[in-house]
Amino acid sequence: MQHPHTGTTSPVHRPHPALPDPRTGRRGRRTGRLAALAAAVSAVFTLTALGGPAAHGADNPFERGPAPTESSIEALRGPYAVSETTVSRLAVSGFGGGTIYYPTSTADGTFGAVAVSPGYTGTQSSISWLGPRLASQGFVVFTIDTLTTLDQPDSRGNQLLAALDYLTGSSSVRGRIDSTRLGVMGHSMGGGGSLEAAKSRPSLQAAIPLTPWNLDKTWPEIKTPTLIFGADGDTIAPVATHAEPFYTTLPSSLDRAYLELNGATHFTPNTSNTTIAKYSVSWLKRFIDNDTRYEQFLCPLPRPSLTIEEYRGNCPHTS
Structure with a gap:
């Protein structure tokens, strides 16, 4: 101025x-x-x-889906719509064909994949409920038939790996799968087979044996994070001679867990089961997707309840 x-x-x-x-x-x-x-x-x-x-x-570039809640991981279906395709046994080698369940949308990129084997005398129909339930949470899931219904655990382990190789190498959904993020599951002898598969292929990210049966009782060679389900009323693969020693002989340094179902039998995994689904989803998300948002459901260790007789494991997880 x-x-x-x-x-x-x-x-x-x-x-x-x-x-x-x-x-x-x-x-x-x-x-x-x-x-x-x-x-x-x-x-x-x-x-x-x-x-x-x-x-x-x-x-974490592998994280898929919204933040989980107790209700979301217990739900019959997760956030993803699911499609499926049948694979004829005549079109593959090394296993008996099966059904692939996968998230319909490709907007989120690739997903981890899981192969699932039935047990002795069983077909894929006995474990088919796991297909859409796990796929809807963000996985490609292959429920397989075995070469014969009488195949032993070592053969079922090889067939699970052959199924994963088919999924990632030549299946119609191979472009939807991240081949570095793979896991195995199985019931009874298929559960024993999932241990065999993890032993043979340490690069697997997760293994989940369901009321497993195997003549081999010790598994110190396994390097794959492993969640073993036992059943307190199992008379075919009693936990004292199967699931429990399988768990206790896994390396103590390994991310591992043992969940004994309460009021259950050897065949409980053959029908839709919320406890099996809840902790399987959490385990697969945590170790195949490296999604630590699911750690809250595994650590601290779940307490005994109406559906859980016992839960053992290491916390916090290391990988």
């Missing part, structure tokens, strides 16, 4: 923009906007540093 007497310019004294104007009691609008922007940026950085939503995608 020009001085009225001298014609020189002197500063106009206004309140500092960061401070309230004594004439109005209000801050400058521009400063207020800048302060709000700074606070928003700070909140984003804080959320990311604390592992909030902005951190998940960067930390």
Whole structure:
């Protein structure tokens, strides 16, 4: 402003923009906007540093689906719509064909895959409920038939691996699968076969034997994170001579768990079961997808309940 007497310019004294104007009691609008922007940026950085939503995608590219809840992992169906395709035994070698269940949408990219074997004298129909239930949570699932219904565990283990090789190498859904993220499951002799498969192929990310049967009682060679289900009323593969020694002989350094179903029999895994599904989903998500959002359902160790007789395992998990 020009001085009225001298014609020189002197500063106009206004309140500092960061401070309230004594004439109005209000801050400058521009400063207020800048302060709000700074606070928003700070909140984003804080959320990311604390592992909030902005951190998940960067930390784990294999994470699939929304954040899990108790109800979401117990549900009959997860967030993904599921399609299926039948594989004839005449079109494959090394196993007896089966059914592939997979997420219909390709929007999320590739998924991990799991092959599932039935037990002695059983066909894929005995474990078919696992197909859509697991696939709807974000996996490609192959429930297989074996070459004969009388195949022993070592043969079933080889057939599970042959099924995974077919899935990733020549199946119609091979483009939907990440071949580095694979697992095996099986019931009874198929459960024993899943241990054989994990022993033969240490690169597998997860194994889940369901009321398993095997003449081999010790498994110190296994390097795959393994969750074993036993049943307190199992008279065909009693836990004392099958599931329990299988678990206790796994390496103590391994991510491993033993869940004994309460009020269950050897054939409990042959029908839809919420406890089996809940902990199988959590285990597969945690170790095939490396999705630590599911750690909350495995650690701390679940307590005995109406459906769980006993649960043993290591916490926290190391891989």
